[in-house]
Amino acid sequence: MTGEARDPDGDAGPLDGVTVLDASRVLVGPFCTMQLGDLGADVIKVERPDGGDQTRHWHPPTYGDSDESAYYVSVNRNKRSVALNLASEEGREVFRDLAAEADVLVENFRVGKMEEWGLDYGDLRERNPDLVYCSLSGYGEWGPEKDRPAYDIIMQAEGGLMSITGVEDGMPVRVGVALADIGAGMYATQAILAALLERELGDGTGQKIDVSLLDGQVAWMTYMASNYFATGDPPGRMGSKHPTIAPYQAFETADGYVVVAVASEHIWPDFCRALDREDLVDDPRFAANADRVENRDELDALLAEEFAAYGTDEVIEILREHDVPASTVRDMAEVFDSPQVEARGMRTSVDHPTAGEVEMPASPMHFSRTPTAVRRHPPLLGEHTDEVLRETGYSPDEIERLVAADAVAPSPDERSDG
Template sequence: MAGSETPGALDGIVVLDLTRILAGPTATQMMGDLGATIWKIENPKTGGDDTRAWGPPYAPTPDGQDTDLSAYFMAANRNKKSIAVDLASAEGQRVLRQMAARADVVIENFKPGGLVKYGLDHATLCAAHPGLVYCSISGFGQTGPNRDKPGYDLMAQGYGGIMSLTGDPDGQPMKVGVGIADVMCGMYATIGVLAALRHRDATGEGQHIDLSLVDAQMAWLINEGTNFLASGQNPVRRGNAHPNIVPYEVFAAADGHVILAVGNDGQFRRFCDFVGRPDLAELPEFATNPARLENRVGLIAEITPLIAARSMAEIIDGLEARKVPVGPIHTVKQALSTDQARARHMVVPMQANGAGTVQVLGNPLNFSRTPVRYRSAPPRFGQDTDEVLQSLARSDEDHTG
């Protein structure tokens, strides 16, 4: 992990962050990790970002009292300055317009049109500042028949199709275990902002980015979405099985479960040799992946008891030695406690204001020249208000002096 003196890829970029919950904060945390200055605006009437109250667990004070640093909030809000501003007030709007004049990027997740009455919408700010990159995140986007409907991760997963593919074939549709629609929307937002900044730097032109949770979720249907477009057949839930590769799923071992991910015919032959049934790889109905896909039920019936007769360690060691993809199913505790997680710095301790040391998940990007920096822990509500507003005031004095 780099020290604070190491330059970041986005050093000098200022982001006015009018987002809350998860999608927008995911994007701005990523930009903050890369060196951008993030001004996180929080509503003093509500105590700030909604997720500050989405606990327990919370980071406690030294005497054991809960802080406003819920684990959920800390997941997406490091490397930011928290500034308490009431955008519903005339003074708050003046301050935010002042901040927008200093910013390279504005990112917001209000309902479409929700900022017009405050004079903080993209049309108003982009007209005043032609080089501004303005990103709007909403449930369904700025256009379309559903533009005014609210957007939450669970609803996006349902509307966008991923829940119909997730879960046991005989169970109910199931959401992914984390807010993946929000997170992926935040990742798309980051990509969009970076692309728009490159265009701005080349031409001087800013622009508006219109991004929705549902559009993003449909985009990452990936192979199952294109399976439908190519075949006209609606994909179905398969539990842990893969729609296009067999065998590629979870199997019970004698003492737990393992993941088997056979990606080609050579790996399948080596798998069959390991389980003592090399003849299976020679049968026409199993010899190739298209054949195995067609005869999925029969093949799984053949290999399930062969795997169940062996321990997890035997299976993993034996198949790894044969270069057949295989692995364990970790709990979150096990995953974050592995030697691999430690070697890759995927758990990062940080010093939080009034809450001692907190731990956050690491950023997976590893740059050779401009490494990710963990400059500041997730902020307490409004902790940077005076510092930032006084800095703006001094800047204005310098400009007018």
């Protein structure tokens, strides 16, 4: 808690000593709290006893012959699970006790649900004024659409992303991962860290944080939004092309695709030399980037013909020999076979009690002194219920009473001992 001296070393992350109460599920909240867990926080994941986080059951695929959903595993490492029934007053009282000891609370119930349960920020800060309370929702806690249900594809559509994603004159396309959830999860993590720092630098009190998926998508529009503000014309879909740089896109080769990025004027002559088309360097249609953007259609047609004569590996080797940024379009297998990805330690694994060894992307945050790490496997439902309640001060008899009242479900080992 605030004010305590910290001396993390060895395997401890920079948030060692910070306790996070995670009352979230599916993706946006769990992605946020996984990052906090990667950074060393003790993340206590609160789940419904009857099935837990919905993503536990989003399969196939699963790991091996287990029932562990690959989706759930992807965003729930470095957490402990408590099976707690928030629909019961006894369960809510346990939650209040957990929140009284926490530094951070993250929740993504529908707007108003925590207030209905007596678990909103105003209720919990009375016992724990230094609590940082982060609410995540589709549309935020105010505004005319605050009560609407939210899903990533709807957020990508309403936040503008699908209007600029896809082939020109084709159907709008959803980005292949749930960027609205992941983006809001990143903003939530950033906001939580800022609130923790402000708490330490200030008078030790916490505050409420409100992050929405829609706000995150709108913020991510960055230069596309600025292009609209500057011209009054909403940008449209351009496939892999860039609105203000050319060529900066994918081209079809004789056996696949190559992606090139002629992102500055000094690359253009090297690009032309690589394709043995030095005549294009001073061609007035293409001499400067502004010219290339203005005459994009002519340039695209010319370059499409050039690239079609090469094999993908051949042309990438030539382009890289001339210091022109170029790549294939890698699939997941190729990504995780990459020597650079391997060298950066971005493929990791952890032993799981029912699924065996499970692999996952590692944390991209690298510290010189307080490393991120996969310290815990994605937990089984309620795996740590008894452990966490004992740490909070509950006696074995009190835990047994809560189990009998259906306020909590016992840990799996306790359940098997029957």
